[in-house]
Amino acid sequence: MTDMAHISERVAAFCGTTNIPGYVAGVHHAGGQHIVAHGVANAATGAPMRGDTRFLFGSITKVMTTMLVLRQVELGAVDLDAPVVTYLPEFTLTTPGAAGRILVRHLLTHTSGIDADLFFPAGCGPDALRIYLDGLGRQCGTLFEPGELVSYSNGGMIVAGRMLEVVTGTPYHELLRREVYATAGMTDACTSAEEAILRGTAVGHFADPVTGTVRTTGMFTLPATWAPAGGTPIGTVGDLLALGRAHLAGGGTPAISARSAELMRTVAHDLGTPNVPPVGMGWLVRELGGTTVLTMSGASPGGVAVLAVAPSEGLVFAAYGNDARALSLHDALLSSLLPAAPVALNPTDVALSRYVGTYRSDQLRIEVSVVDGQLEERITYEPADAVQEATFTGFVGGPFVVPPLRYEPVGADLFAPAGLPLGDLDLTSRQYLVSYHGDGPDGPTHRCSGGRMTRRVPSGR
Template sequence: MQEQLQELVDQWRVEANIPGVAVGIVHGDTDIVITSGIESVDTQLPVTDNTMFMIGSTTKVFVATAAMALVDDGLLDLDTPLIEYVPELVLADEDATRTVTMRHLLTHTGGFTGDASLMAGWGEDALGRSVSRLNELRQEYPVGEVFSYSNSGFVLAGHVIAKISGEPFEDFLARRVLEPLELKNSACLPWDVMTHRFALGHYIRDGVPFVSNETGIDRGMLPCGGMWSSVRDQLLWARYSLTGQRPGEGQPLEESTRLLMQTPQRPAARMFEEVGIGWLLTRHGSTQVVRHGGNVSNLQVSEFLTVPEKKFAVTVLTNALGGGIGKRVVDWALANLAELPVPTTLDAVEPAPAVLDAVTGKYQAGSLAMTVAVGDDGGIGVRMGSAQDLGEYEDIVWPPAIPIVFVGDGTGEFAAKADATRVLGRFVIDENGQSGLLEFGGRTAKRV
């Protein structure tokens, strides 16, 4: 099986023009590691099992773990308004300032704009400077009412952790989470990464990968997706996440707290089903999946998925975006190693013309825009990109529109036409028969 997967990863990587890939799998008592390609098209150094990649938003689970360590210490209460810990906190909405809690942040229900550039450089005060700009962000929804994936919320969570602990966020994360689990090839700051082997992010132009001269994120936004880690460290993290197993005596959390983080807290926005504390929860058929993943400005992309009842996990780290290689590896591993049945294809429903009129248009979630349009072939597609009026992410090469098909009653939920085994998103139809909201990519976007 390992030889077969190695051949497939090599093939898929070349097809997608991705320079380097690392795959890690927990399968019972066995760890499987597959590496393919190079860390950088400039250095031509091969990817190893200790090469550090940026894991993007998978960082959020580590941040949530750091917050829960403070809960275990009796220093943080998930439901106490954050203003009691950070008196200088000012959001655009006064009610939100008074009521937002760490539970809201860790479950993506703070309600303020979740996708916005809060870049503040690499200085020691960067995180505080980013948080001081949260008052520039709109309060899109009342606190606690709507799940919408929020990078901004995790920036604030990292700042709260630093304030309560009295340490720089990166130092507390290392001391309370990384070091107890002996994650020796995981770090947050570039000067800590530089002493290790690491992969550089690449962008793809006309099928050719080029090294990016940026990390895609800075210290001011680090808690939402700036951590680096190797595939070996991700396997250690996977075993701890699955069973509490760890290489030494140290542990970041009480066992009950570790399990609580994977317990559903509330429904999420599609493509997710529920949210735990930091973790995103879905199902593969009827089997519970606990997961996260990350994308750093389409330069480095990761997948991280566990199947608790199977004691199974898979992680995929890449230094470019392309070809859906993460999903292909995950699907292959679930079918061939975890031996989970392929989910049943959902029945496609032909939407009425009125439904197409109701859902087509542009939706916005902060600096991200989702465009729903009918293509030349008469089919409908959804494309994520930059919100033009905000000018964010202008240098990113965005993937093309995803052709979709309606499922269920044909009015709200949809799946990808190429893979209709799971619900990809949902249009929320209002009392006037119009789609006012779009759940896509975990965001709850408002129609513009």
């Protein structure tokens, strides 16, 4: 059985060094299950972090949304290879004809190309996802042709959630409670802050970059318009372990069939670059020490959760830290459970000029230039309106201002932050790498960072 005393010691040491307020982790292995908790769930109140403390699941919800869609596929109500507009005629985008070319499977594999990563329309109640879809059609286009590339897509999962509502005639949250929470044994999970407040619930925190002191978040959840991508579902580490257990031994559980579990863990698209793991349906599919591990992390305002499942090892790992810096502790603990060789990165001589240009996605502009023999990036957030700016800055804990960043080549079309030891870039920290893709007349057509694509546009746009 896993040495939980060792994990508890590592958690206490990490939180003591970083001043992260609280952390909770659980491991299911070889039929046994243990949970450890440390620190406080809320620095303002001093409420302790406990094994049964609730927290926001964040993007781990995407695994559940995928399970809900695949249930409808098994019932014959949805075809993975049908255009989304077959079931959702009102689905449109600003790119002419693009919505009609997006298939249902593209929504689940982050290959739809929908450019909506920073699109946060306000909305609540039973019409929240309809409000999202309406705004999407008026504001957002695409980054690439469906199936061409991978770009982590909140928008794709939200469209999938609205499609589920239309196909089943049932609100998304009700589907989630009935067909995932209940069947997987997620007995403490809920779908709203109103429910969460009735039990001990952790809140996120942000650290001052100068003093290191932490403050509680001023925003608990993202709008309900983001529910299927992870805006609102809440539960415990025990709930996430239950979700993970449903995927052990190849599925075949009340929560998910063996066929659907296989679809989810089968690689659907692999960019072949270390900063973007291969994607299945709902899961990211990593190889750690020769073991296939299904992973998904989930950010929330000032917090971060993780779920990892290694079916061949009978292992599930789940954790939450109420400070985004806990992501590196997630990595360290997962690496201790499933050791893996670090990714091979080597300084490389390349012609930097081919990468110079302007790259864009919705509300984000990146200017790439060559400075002192390195690539320099200047990132600018350009909010569409005051509502979206307030939501995004609440999510990240303040104004989104990024200083100029320098990068050095470490592989074919691959760059690492200048001065950062390459050995430190492992597991989720590989998201700090930047890769370039495509071959246009002026150079690469796309830039990828943090799993998100931006497309090359004429300079100044």
